[in-house]
Amino acid sequence: MSKPPSVQNVSATPAALRVDWTNGAVSEFAGLWLRDNRPDDRDPHSGQRLIDVTDLPEDPRIRSAVARDGVVVIEWEGESQRTSFDLVWLLEHAADRARQRPELATRLWLEGAAVDAPRDLAWTTLAEAQSDAAARLAWLTRLLQDGIAFVSSVPCNEAAILEAMALIGRIAETNYGLVFDVRSVPQPENLAYSDFGLGLHTDNPYREPVPGFQALHVLVASPAGGESLFADGFAIAERLRAIEPDAFSRLTQTPVPFLYRSKDAELYAERPLIQLSARGDVTAVHYNSRSIAPLRLSASDTRPYYAAYRRFGALLRDARFQLQLKLDGGSVVVFDNQRILHGRKGYSSARYPRHLRGCYLTRDSVYGETALLRRRLAREAQQ
Template sequence: MSTLPPTPELIAVDLVDSEIILNWDNDIQQRFHGPWLRDNARGADARHPENDQRLFDITELPADLSVDSASIRDGDLHVTFRADGYETTFPADWLWRNAYDKPEAKRDIRQFWAAAEAKSLPAHDYKALTEDNAAMAAWLRQVHDYGFAIVSNVPTKPGMVCEVARLFGYVRETNYGELFEVRSEEKPTNLAFTGLGLNVHTDNPYRDPVPGLQLLHCLESVNEGGESVLMDGFKAADLLRQEDAGAFALLTRHWVPFRFRDDKADLQARRPLIEVDDRGDIQAIRYNNRSAAPFDLPADVMEAYYNAFRTYARLLHRPELELGLKLRPGDLMIFDNQRVLHGRKGFAGGKRHLQGCYADKDSLYSLMRKLEEA
């Protein structure tokens, strides 16, 4: 659980050209700019007193948002703007929490893992989750930080997978229905419905947006084979960046198409295999050999892209990254479908029956924050 450092005392303020420089009593200096301060004014004329939502649009503000004067009043920052004489006060602790002039912007705490690091993570008991907020918070926190968690002792009743999703949010219904069955079928419409092994993949890269979470609940398992495999795609992508920066650059820069088609649906999306944000942090991975459509890249990029793609795919076969799990009836795994790849080993015969559903991450993270705050 993350805790914020205490707010230092604001001891001096300087106005240099159009920048405000705050001096804190921990020897830290931070710059603030007029447009940012005005846009984030805290007063009742700027934010709704009940919900704290902004009451104006940037176009309603003067073109010149430079600061005329700045001073410390009762420990907080008081500012007057030049163009219209607008005055407002910023609580020191609010400025400290929201300051943007830092060597490194605040990042998510995410733990990249290889199999050895993930093996020791505890399973979460279903009953405890339903009765104890601390147990629930620990479960959600693990999904956030590691991208997966195992829940044990989920009643082996059909449909329970959706009940587990409803513990934190909503089931994401798709053309496969509210839940889907994973078991061997006589005339399989999908390789998932055979006894064949499945290479690690993320589900449904052809959707926009891609389902953020997948839950798989084991109702029946076979004695031999059929083990589930999870792999941290962020760890794998990060290894690719370290080992072959050129390949990483190609897979993040170029987008490729994915497609699923049957009698009723024709789902298509074009996205990168590895998605990074403006800070270079890995945000999402997509990898599904079965639904990758013919790449439509510029001709002079194609060969290099295929080399990069193969390098990455080899990495996704490294045994040390594969977390093997033997799911027993009552076990449920939940994983971030934009981060953690999943697959399974083949099985010869016998009954193996899982039920799955999708959900979104926003409500899971939201409940996690609320429980941790409480």
């Protein structure tokens, strides 16, 4: 990161503090916001805030602000206590969050067929990820930006995926256990455990939480068939928003019932196929026709909903948007299961066995590992 700018000038009105930085940038901080973020109201050890919003004065007013020795000292009207804010801290909280947390700068990729996975996506080897923290941080950051990344040279034994995932995040155990084996079995309780090709989908939308990340370790690759398919669901959802805004809105507003029922489990959840944040950003895509229970739609909503759903399904089947690749034995693919859709071509287990071992990771553990590693490397770089 480049050297931070320093302060050119500090001035204040009763309502706000203004800082002019030496690089020409200007930041404004509302008095109310400053009062809420007084360092004195934080527990020195945990950093947690000791007051609630109802403890704040309703209209704190700044009497004066003076910069000196890397801090700005604020005096408040009607209060005897002053507050010092660290200028580096102010700069950080004025900056774009993606500057502080590069993993939040999502990079969408639409034309999956044009993606050359070894060239365009992040790869590491298990040995490199274990021994080189900087390489691991770079790989994790790109996993979070692109939604998908790969590890090669992972030993083809059944415990290796857990060893590899210890570098990336925390396993989310489910009713399937810590890991699940994707291979053909008679009378599968899930069609994943068959020879069928599987269209692009996300896993377990009937679960709450929906698995955050998924890892699949190729223990035995099939020499014929079984190619992996991936697509960026956020990019395809944005494409739908651009070309068919009404269909897009309908898919964001209609809860879909998802159901998984087996001897030992009954999981049910309702969520829209495309989920938006409070600000209208796409935050999740859930697409799994296998586990959609009968939709609950009024008579008048039925046709337009199906039309929108069909439109989205057709985009997902568009070969231009699909990254297709053959993963070798010893490869692990890790992807954001609420963003990246995955699928496979059919194969014949009678002719060639195929065996993938998978697991799910909690979302916060992968982001947390990335943030922790970045902090550690930054601290080591300062020493």
